[in-house]
Amino acid sequence: xxxxxxxxxxxxxxxxxxxxxxxxxxxxxxxxxxxxxxxxxxxxxxxxxxxxxxxxxxxxxxxxxxxxxxxxxxxxxxxxxxxxxxxxxxxxxxxxxxxxxxx
Amino acid sequence: xxxxxxxxxxxxxxxxxxxxxxxxxxxxxxxxxxxxxxxxxxxxxxxxxxxxxxxxxxxxxxxxxxxxxxxxxxxxxxxxxxxxxxxxxxxxxxxxxxxxxxxxxxxxxxxxxxxxxxxxxxxxxxxxxxxxxxxxxxxxxxxxxxxxxxxxxxxxxxxxxxxxxxxxxxxxxxxxxxxxxxxxxxxxxxxxxxxxxxxxxxxxxxxxxxxxxxxxxxxxxxxxxxxxxxxxxxxxxxxxxxxxxxxxxxxxxxxxxxxxxxxxxxxxxxxxxxxxxxxxxxxxxxxxxxxxxxxxxxxxxxxxxxxxxxxxxxxxxxxxxxxxxxxx
Numbered sequence: 307x308x309x310x311x312x313x314x315x316x317x318x319x320x321x322x323x324x325x326x327x328x329x330x331x332x333x334x335x336x337x338x339x340x341x342x343x344x345x346x347x348x349x350x351x352x353x354x355x356x357x358x359x360x361x362x363x364x365x366x367x368x369x370x371x372x373x374x375x376x377x378x379x380x381x382x383x384x385x386x387x388x389x390x391x392x393x394x395x396x397x398x399x400x401x402x403x404x405x406x407x408x409x
Numbered sequence: 410x411x412x413x414x415x416x417x418x419x420x421x422x423x424x425x426x427x428x429x430x431x432x433x434x435x436x437x438x439x440x441x442x443x444x445x446x447x448x449x450x451x452x453x454x455x456x457x458x459x460x461x462x463x464x465x466x467x468x469x470x471x472x473x474x475x476x477x478x479x480x481x482x483x484x485x486x487x488x489x490x491x492x493x494x495x496x497x498x499x500x501x502x503x504x505x506x507x508x509x510x511x512x513x514x515x516x517x518x519x520x521x522x523x524x525x526x527x528x529x530x531x532x533x534x535x536x537x538x539x540x541x542x543x544x545x546x547x548x549x550x551x552x553x554x555x556x557x558x559x560x561x562x563x564x565x566x567x568x569x570x571x572x573x574x575x576x577x578x579x580x581x582x583x584x585x586x587x588x589x590x591x592x593x594x595x596x597x598x599x600x601x602x603x604x605x606x607x608x609x610x611x612x613x614x615x616x617x618x619x620x621x622x623x624x625x626x627x628x629x630x631x632x633x634x635x636x637x638x639x640x641x642x643x644x645x646x647x648x649x650x651x652x653x654x655x656x657x658x659x660x661x662x663x664x665x666x667x668x669x670x671x672x673x674x675x676x677x678x679x680x681x682x683x684x685x686x687x688x689x690x691x692x693x694x695x696x697x698x699x700x701x702x703x704x705x706x707x708x709x710x711x712x713x714x715x716x717x718x719x720x721x722x723x724x725x726x727x728x729x730x731x732x733x734x735x736x737x
Contacts, residue, residue, distance in 0.1 A: 322696045326577075352705050353638045358446040358627045360455045363692030363704060365448075391700040 310406035313378045314370065317385055318344065319394040321365040327388045328369065334384035336377070338409065342368040351393045366394070372401065374409050418725045425536075427529055430622040431720060434629020439637060446627040454624040455689075456590060461613035461620075462528055462546055463591040467598025468606040469543025478669060479544050482679070485665045486548040487555050489683050493658050494520035494559035500654060504646035507706065513564035514695045514702035518711045519654050520556025521687030522549055524587070525628065526716060528621060530681040530724045534674050539737075541674025545682075550591050552682055554582050557694045564699055582694050628716070636713040639705045643714070647706070651714030655684035659727050663734065673737040680727040684719055686711035 319327055324341065331339060344366040346355035356365050373381055378398065389396060403409055422428060437444045446454075494516035501512040527549050534541055598605065606614070643651075662683030666676035688711045695702055731737070 320696055320700075322693045326697075351703075352642075355634065356448045358451045358631045358634075359448055360451050360627075361689040361693055363689075363696050364708065392696075393700070393704075 307404065309402040309404060310409075311375060312372050312401050312403045312406075312409050313375050314372050314399045314401040315378070315381060315385070316397050316399075317369045317371075317389060317394065318347075318366055318396075319369065319389050320392050321362040321367050323388060323392055323394075324367050324369070327385060330384045330388045331369075331371065331381065334380050336371055336373060336381050336384075338373075339369055339371040342370065344368055349393070349395070372403060372409055374406070418729060419722055422533060422725045423721055425533075426622050427532060427618070427625055428721060431625040431629040431632075431717070434626040434631075435633040435717070436629075438630045438633025441637075445630060446623075451624075451627045454620055454627065455587075457613075457620050458528060458617075458624055459524065459587055459590045460594045461617050462524070462531070463594030464598035464606065464609070464613055466543045466546030467595040467600070468602055469598075470595075471599050471602035473543060475544065478542070478671065479547070481669050482542070482544065482548050482671065482675070483551045485669055486552040486679070486682065489658075489662055489665060489679075490520045490522075490552040490555040491559050492520070493661070493683065494556050494563065496657060496661075497650075497654055498563050500657070501647075501650055504650050505644055507647070510564055510699055510702045511706050513560045514699050515650075515707045515710060516563060517556050517560025517695055518686045518688070518691045518707045519658065519715075520552075520559055521554070521691045522552045522682045523685035523687060523711070523716060523719075524549060524591070524689075525621075525624065526685040526719050526724070527678065527681055529625070529720055530678060530727075532618060532621065533724055533728070534677060539674045539677070541672060541678050545675055545678040546591065546595060548679065549682055550588055550595075553588055553687065553690045554694075556687070557582060557691060557698070560691075560695065561698055564702075578694065578697055581697070582690070585690055585693070587689055625720075628712070632712045632716060635705070635709045639709045639713070642703070642705050642709055647710060648714055651710045652718050655686075655715050655719055655723055656726075658683035658685075659723070659730070663727075663731060666731070667734065673731060673735045676731045676735060677724075677728050680731060681719065681724060684715075684723055684727065686715045688712045688716070 354364055497516035497519040498512050501507060501515055659680040662680045666679040692708060
């Protein structure tokens with residue numbers, strides 16, 4: 307089956323910034339993404355866990371976008387403007403998709 | 410009341426199911442038990458408590474009417490919420506070496522309020538048959554947000570880089586879910602009055618304390634986990650701050666409550682509001698507006714030090730202080 311190259315951008319960001327990030331992505335023309343809950347983790351800013359938390363302040367979410375490689379810079383620029391000062395991780399990896407016209 | 414009386418009251422408070430549930434959670438987390446509440450359950454308990462306390466407050470206002478004091482009490486609450494962060498900031502800078510941005514973020518937490526501390530104090534008052542103004546719950550809601558402004562002003566003024574507070578952040582702060590549910594339930598309770606309360610009493614009155622116990626069990630777990638994972642975050646100065654600041658807030662609120670002419674119960678509740686620190690509304694706002702501030706410091710202080718202090722010793726102490734001053 308024919309596969310097409312694509313980029314997978316994974317942004318782990320503070321839950322309170324989720325709406326701001328997805329707004330920025332939408333404005334940059336990236337309308338396809340998936341948001342996953344993050345149940346816990348550990349990093350430079352210490353440990354966090356979603357268990358038992360009532361507020362959103364202590365939690366993180368993962369936003370995953372699959373896009374055509376040509377659109378990567380625009381996506382990273384708009385995403386970085388939102389996440390720059392916040393706790394989180396931005397990573398990019400190569401991947402393949404089956405239906406290129408959707409990305 | 411002498412020292413014996415103080416100890417007796419504190420002792421009676423400590424063996425209530427509410428406090429013991431909190432301690433159970435705290436101990437379970439500290440010994441690394443796998444006891445935990447899923448996030449959705451914790452959120453559900455919190456929604457129940459906000460709805461019930463708001464509704465009961467509104468129904469109380471409908472039953473007893475509103476007096477001119479309501480507006481004055483709301484105003485006093487807002488002023489306290491704006492003022493307390495400045496005192497907290499100065500104390501933190503004196504007692505600890507935390508950076509300006511962290512001091513400002515912590516200060517914001519201490520100007521705002523903890524609704525569950527308020528609920529625990531209301532339960533203690535109700536258990537002892539001490540009436541209080543039903544609209545104090547509206548005062549609690551009014552005290553949630555103003556402190557955020559003070560914190561951001563302090564951060565910007567003292568060299569920090571506070572995010573400009575745009576319309577979006579204001580919208581999130583002012584109509585955040587907790588405030589909307591609390592005030593909305595208050596409005597429904599006020600509108601439907603005693604008859605409305607009678608209809609749902611079996612849901613929001615009778616099981617209330619049991620749900621509160623479960624919620625406090627969860628708070629204990631979260632506080633214990635925070636304390637366990639943040640060794641090294643809290644200096645001795647910060648811990649002293651976490652205990653002295655509520656006393657300062659309570660004392661200022663005592664003066665405000667007396668000047669307003671609130672009832673004995675109302676004064677106690679205002680003291681509890683002044684003494685408590687936010688761990689829901691303000692942390693979220695601070696993460697957006699002051700992202701460089703260390704979230705572990707504010708949350709561990711508010712939830713790991715000040716909340717347990719208020720719950721166990723603070724509330725009985727405020728009750729005794731207000732009683733001594735008002736002659737009750």
